[in-house]
Amino acid sequence: MQPGLSVVVHGPDPQGHLGELLDALSAEPYAEAEIVVAAVGDWARQQAERYAAQDSRMVVVPLPGSTGDGAARAAGADRATGRWLHFVHAKDGLPAGALRTVADRTAELAGSVDVLVVDHVRSTWGTSGAPSADGRFLARAGRRAAPLSDLPQLLRLTPVLGNRVIRADFWRSPEVSALLAEEGVPEDEAYTATALLLGAGEIACLDQVAYEIRELREQSLPPVTAAQRYALVEHYERLHRLLAERGTPEGPRAVLYDVMVRDLLRVFARSGMPEPVAREFFARASRAAVRWRPEHHRGPAGFEGIRRSLLEENAYTRYRAFQVANQKRRRAKSAVAAGRRQITAKLRDHRYRRALEEPVDPRLAVFSAYWNRGVACNPAAIAAKLAELAPHIHPVWVVSRDRAALLPPGTDHIVPGTRRYWDVMARAKYLVNNVNFPNSVVKRPDAIHLQTHHGTPLKRMGLDQVDFPAAAKGLDFDALLARVDKWDYSVSANSHSTRMWERAYPSHHTSLDHGYPRNDVFYSATAEDIRAVRERLGIAPGRRAILYAPTHRDYEAGWSPRLDLASLADRLGPDTVLLVRGHYFYGGAASPLTGLLRSGRVIDVSSYDPVEELSLAADVLITDYSSIMFDFANLNRPIVIYADDWETYAKTRGVYFDLMAQAPGQVARTQDELAAVLETDAWRNEAALKALGLFRRRFCEFDDGRAAERVVRRVFLGESEESLPPVVPVDERTPAPTPEEATA
DSSP states (O other): OOOSEEEEEEEOOGGGOHHHHHHHHHTSOOTTEEEEEEEESHHHHHHHHHHHTTOTTEEEEEEOTTOOHHHHHHHHHHHOOSSEEEEEETTSBOOTTHHHHHHHHHHTOOTTEEEEEEEEEEEOSSOSSEEOSTHHHHHHHTTOOBOGGGOGGGGGSOOOGGGEEEEHHHHTSHHHHHHTOSTTGGGOHHHHHHHHHHHOSEEEEEEEEEEEEEOOOGGGSOOOOHHHHHHHHHHHHHHHHHHHHHTOOHHHHHHHHHHHHHHHHHHHHHSOOOHHHHHHHHHHHHHHHHHTOOTTOOOOOHHHHHHHHHHHTTOHHHHHHHHHHHHHHHHHTTHHHHHHHHHHHHHHSHHHHHHHTSOOEEEEEEEEOTTTTOSOHHHHHHHHHHHHHOTTSEEEEEOOGGGGGGSOTTOOEEOTTSHHHHHHHHHEEEEEESSOOOTTOOOOTTOEEEEOOSSOOSBOOGGGGTTOHHHHTTOOHHHHHHHHTTOSEEEOSSHHHHHHHHHHSOSSOEEEOSOOGGGGHHHHOOHHHHHHHHHHHTOOTTOEEEEEOOOOOTTOSSOOOSSOHHHHHHHHOTTEEEEEOSSOSSOSTTOTTHHHHHHTSEEEOTTOSOHHHHHHHOSEEEESSOTHHHHHGGGTOOEEEEOTTHHHHHHHHOBSSOTTTSOSSOEESSHHHHHHHHHSSGGGSHHHHHHHHHHHHHHSTTOSSOHHHHHIIIIISOOOGGGSOOOOOGGGOOOOOOHHHHTO
C-alpha cells in the first residue's frame, strides 16, 4: 500500500543533530508514513542504520560525504514512494506530532493542490522554539486552497523546503524539473522553495507548527565568499525572470520585489563584507532593484524609503554616510559611560597592551589545566611529548599562587595577574588549555590556541546547557562564545566528542581527531609501573582494587555520599580495597570509615594526581556518570555503573545519550544490586565484557597510545594530517597489563 507521506531526511550530521531528529521520528508511531534518510557521509549513515534497525518505516540511502544538499534531496525523493514529500534537513527538527499533523492535512487535500505550506519555529544556540513571522500569513489564508496570484503574501514566507510539503507527482513533473534545471540551482534551497510556489497550481496552508529550523551559529560555518554574496542577487534575478516568463500579475511581482530589496539591504548592512565586495554587491543589488521594480510600485516612506532610493541610485558613498550618521546617533547616548569603562580598562591592562605590541615568540608555549591547578591532564601529556619532539619550544605553566609549591621541581610557571604573567601571555605563540583562558586573554592573529578538553561528554556542555539552568548556573553564553572563537584546534577522543564539541562550541576551530594525550599511558605503562603505583597506594598484592569515582550533581547544594562505603566494604570483605575519589565523603573524626581507612580497606584518593595512575592500579571501576568511564575503557577492564538517580540527573543536567541503554558493563540502581554484582563474577561476566567491548569501540576510537605525538607533530611542528601516525584500530591495540597480570 502506497504511504500517504514520505519524510525525506537529507544531509550529513551537522553538530550531532541528526540523532535528535531520528529520535523524534521514532518516538511518533504513525505507521502510515515512510521515512527515507538520504544519509551523507559515514557518520550519518551509521546513525541512520542504527535507527532503521529498530524502525520498519525507515529506509536508508547511503551517499558519499561530498554529496551536496540538492543531490541528497534528489536521491531521497527518488527512493520515496509516498504521495507527498516532506523534506527535512538533517540539522533541523520536527516538533512532536508533526508527522501525523502533516499526514492528516495532506490526506484531505484535493488533487489540484501541489504544495502545502506549514508554520515553523526557529531555534538557535541561545533560543529554543521561537515562533516564526509566517504565522500571520498562514492564518490569513485559512484552510482554503488557491493559486499564488490569490495568495501573493506567501512569497514572504521563510524560504526553506521544510515548511513546504510537496505532492510527489508535482516534484517529479517536467515543470519542476525545468524550474530546477539551471546550473547550480539544485543546491539553492531558498530558490527551490520559492520556485515551487511559483510553479504550483494551487497552494494550501496549515496554520500549525510542523517544522523546526535549527540555525547553526554563523561562526561555526565556513566563511561566506564574495561569490556567495553575489549569488544572492542572482537568486532574486532568477526568480524575477521566472515571474516574467510566466506573465505573473503585478501582485506577486510586487511582493517578491519588496522581499528582494529588504533582504539585499539587510545583508549589505549586517554582513561586514570587505569594501571592494560591499561596493560590487551594492552595485549589483542596485541594478536588480531598478531592473525589476514593478511599473506602479510605490516604495515606503521615512527611513526605509531613503535607503531604497539610495540603493536604486547606486549611491554607495551617500548610503555609507547615511549609515555612519545613524550609527553615531545611536552611539551618542552611551558614549560617556563607555568612555569611562574604556579608561578604567586601559589603566588596568596598560602593561599587557604594551606587551601585545612585541613580536610573538615562536619558541614560547603556555600551558594550563583545570583553572590553573597545575601540571595535569591532556596539557601535561602534550608538554611531556613536546619536550621529546620539539625541545626548542619552552613551556611555561599558568598556576595559581596557592598551588605553585606543588609543581614538579624545575617547572617554569607564571602566576595570574603578575607582571610576568601578562608579558608571557602576550608573547606566547602557543596557548594550551583543557578549559578556557580568561576573557581578558587576547588571542593574537599569529598565535595558536589549542583546546584539549578534559573528558568525553555524556552530560550536556557549552551551548547545550541553555535549557538546563541547574547546570548552567548563570553562565554567560555570549562570553563563552567569545572564548570559543579563539580556538584554532580542538582535541577529540572519538567521533561522538567531535560532533558534540562542534555543536556545543560552534566556531571555526579545526577538530584534531587524534585521541586524548592523557590516555597514552594506558598503552605504554608496564607491569612494573602498575606494581609501583599499587605499592604507593598501599594496595597489597592479590587484593582486588575497586576505584570508586562519582561525579558532581548540579542539582545538589553540596556533596552527599551515594554509597554507604563502610557497609559496602564490610560486605565485600578484606580481600577488596576501595579507592574513593571524590569530595570528602563523611568528614570528621567520628566517621564510620575511620577503622576501614586505618586497615587499608578504604583509601581516600581524592587529592591523588594523576588520576590515570589510579585507573592503572584498579581492577574495576565503579562510577555513575563521570567521564572517567570513557578513559578507563581503554584498559579493557570491567566498569560497573551505579545509577541510583539517573532520571533526576538526566533531567536536570541534560545528557547526550541514554547511558542505561549503552552502558560499558553492568548497571546497578541500588547499593544491594551493586554489592551483588561485585560479590559474584557478574562484574566481569560475558555480558559485561560484551557491553564493554561495544563501548570501547565507540568511545576509545582514536586513543591508541600515540595521541600526544600526533598533536605535537600537527600543531607545534606543522606536519600535515596525512603524515601523522595512523590510528591503530581498537581490536588491534594492546593496553597495559591488568594488576593480576602485573603480579603474575
